[in-house]
Amino acid sequence: MKTIEPVLITEKNVTLLGGGTICDRLLHDTIVHAPCLVAADGAAGRALALGHRPERVIGDFDSLTAETRAKIPEERLIHVPEQDSTDFEKCLTRVVAPMIFCVGFTGARIDHELAVYATLTRFPNKRCVILGAEDVCFMAPPELVLRVERGQRVSLFPMAAVTGRSKGLRWPIKGLDFAPDGRIGTSNEAVETEVRLEFDQPGMMVILPRENCDAELVARLIAAPDWPDESSL
Missing domain, CATH: 3.40.50.10240 (Thiamin pyrophosphokinase, catalytic domain)
Known part of the structure; x- marks a missing residue:
């Protein structure tokens, strides 16, 4: 497997925001405990609308608007143009943190949600929890x-x-x-x-x-x- 260099290494827990169904209260509560916010591509617009500026925006930028891009410092924008991975995978493989809490990756397109679970399966050592409306899920350690x-x-x-x-x-x-x-x-x-x-x-x-x-x-x-x-x- 090709080595991917991290673009964010932090000792803080990370909130990773996606473009699926987002409960504003859930996002707020998650950021309190995981204050380092990373947005997957166009989810950066939702973050800004709710008053949160991402530490990194990672993706192929096919859904990142010019208006949103202009509001985020260039050094925080990580453009990964390849189409062999999803924006979720691009984020997960480039962030190193004790724990990653994922909000906005459930409840919308089924194919996107299934791709998230497939990615977790491929990277079982990533400490990553998917937060949904009713449930949480994660890949089991040994x-x-x-x-x-x-x-x-x-x-x-x-x-x-x-x-x-x-x-x-x-x-x-x-x-x-x-x-x-x-x-x-x-x-x-x-x-x-x-x-x-x-x-x-x-x-x-x-x-x-x-x-x-x-x-x-x-x-x-x-x-x-x-x-x-x-x-x-």
């Missing part, structure tokens, strides 16, 4: 412990062939072969206040109610072990 309430939904959706083990779920996953065209794990449920997940290979997406994306979950994701380097290629 091991993760979730603090939850009994009865809470814990959905597992395989984006590749995956096996693993669990503790604290109503329907344990040990011995099951998951695949996007086979067995999936949506609408599982916590029976304990602590759910332990282990996976043998990358590719499992974890989907939780949005209120579970708290500081503890973020800290656990940041501290989780990485997949071997070859799994990101």
Whole structure:
């Protein structure tokens, strides 16, 4: 895989803004905890309209208007003209941060949203959470412990062939072969206040109610072990 040089390296958490459905309150609350804002292409216009100036705007600029471009310092504009990747991938692969929170990547075009999940699957070591209207989702690390309430939904959706083990779920996953065209794990449920997940290979997406994306979950994701380097290629 071609080496991509980062255009933003920060110790702060990053809010990545896309062009999908955006809840203004969700964006505001996310920026409070992830104050470094990056906009994917034309989403920069929405950021400015809501009073936020992006630290970087990354994309092929096919949806970035001249009016918006004129309001952003040139050094913050990262034009990536190639058409082999989406604007989301262009952003994700060029930002280095403890955690990236993505707002505005769900709820609009289905093909765009599916492309986001496909990109996450290809880069499982990126600490990245997609924030939707009701749920959050992220690619599972090799091991993760979730603090939850009994009865809470814990959905597992395989984006590749995956096996693993669990503790604290109503329907344990040990011995099951998951695949996007086979067995999936949506609408599982916590029976304990602590759910332990282990996976043998990358590719499992974890989907939780949005209120579970708290500081503890973020800290656990940041501290989780990485997949071997070859799994990101």
